[in-house]
Amino acid sequence: MRSDFKRAVRLLEEGRAAEALALALARQLAASSDEDRRLDGFLCLGYVYEDGDADLEPDYDKSLDSFRRASLIAPHGVTFLNLARVSLKRREYAAALRFLDISAGYELSPETLLGYGYYFEELVPADTDQAKSYFLRAALRGRFAGFFGYARAARASGQHGRALMMDCARIVSGPFIALAIGARATFQF
Structure with a gap:
């Protein structure tokens, strides 16, 4: 948790508040006790890790894990499409x-x-x-x-x-x- 805070502060200092906010908000939502908020959080984390940014390398393992967790909360065609897309990027x-x-x-x-x-x-x-x-x-x-x-x-x-x-x-x-x-x-x- 402390490293997330340091990373968020660094992103804020570099003028990249949107990225810091998205990552922090997604993690906060994923930790929520409300199932809908957890779903939103895991989807956000999946997209953030899939796309990456200038300071955040894409991490397909974390993205796949986040989308897998979302599919367990809400099994739907869209959640499985996310898993398929990341699997293609991993060449699986x-x-x-x-x-x-x-x-x-x-x-x-x-x-x-x-x-x-x-x-x-x-x-x-x-x-x-x-x-x-x-x-x-x-x-x-x-x-x-x-x-x-x-x-x-x-x-x-x-x-x-x-x-x-x-x-x-x-x-x-x-x-x-x-x-x-x-x-x-x-x-x-």
């Missing part, structure tokens, strides 16, 4: 697929489709046909990341014409998608 493909499958069991959301697309795109060796399929399904459900992912996977497999067609479809349909579903169109995996 079997765990990532397991968490994606659990998330899909709760709800096959467009974000879950994006997760499958990234999984098949990053798998060694990559399965670009499967990746394109999932990215296309996410794009058809209004996620811009699906358009970008499909075009990227098509280019990686040498299908530049399909990539160009997807880019054109995104440009033409983009304003209509944004009007129809708003900010959800920008949601990521």
Whole structure:
């Protein structure tokens, strides 16, 4: 606890109050006796450790642990998507697929489709046909990341014409998608 205080003071002295506050607040919430506050705290800690900052290196082990604790409090598709995303960053493909499958069991959301697309795109060796399929399904459900992912996977497999067609479809349909579903169109995996 004392090292957290020293770190927070150092961050404050460097003019990075937002980061110090986020880390301190997340730890305080995670220690709460209120289950909702603990859930918020573990999610915040998971995001902080996943993304890191100039003074805080990403720590995927701590991030995975925080998201795992959140999934125990509130098992839901979103909490398992967080676990899948961090597992992909750790290049633990079997765990990532397991968490994606659990998330899909709760709800096959467009974000879950994006997760499958990234999984098949990053798998060694990559399965670009499967990746394109999932990215296309996410794009058809209004996620811009699906358009970008499909075009990227098509280019990686040498299908530049399909990539160009997807880019054109995104440009033409983009304003209509944004009007129809708003900010959800920008949601990521």
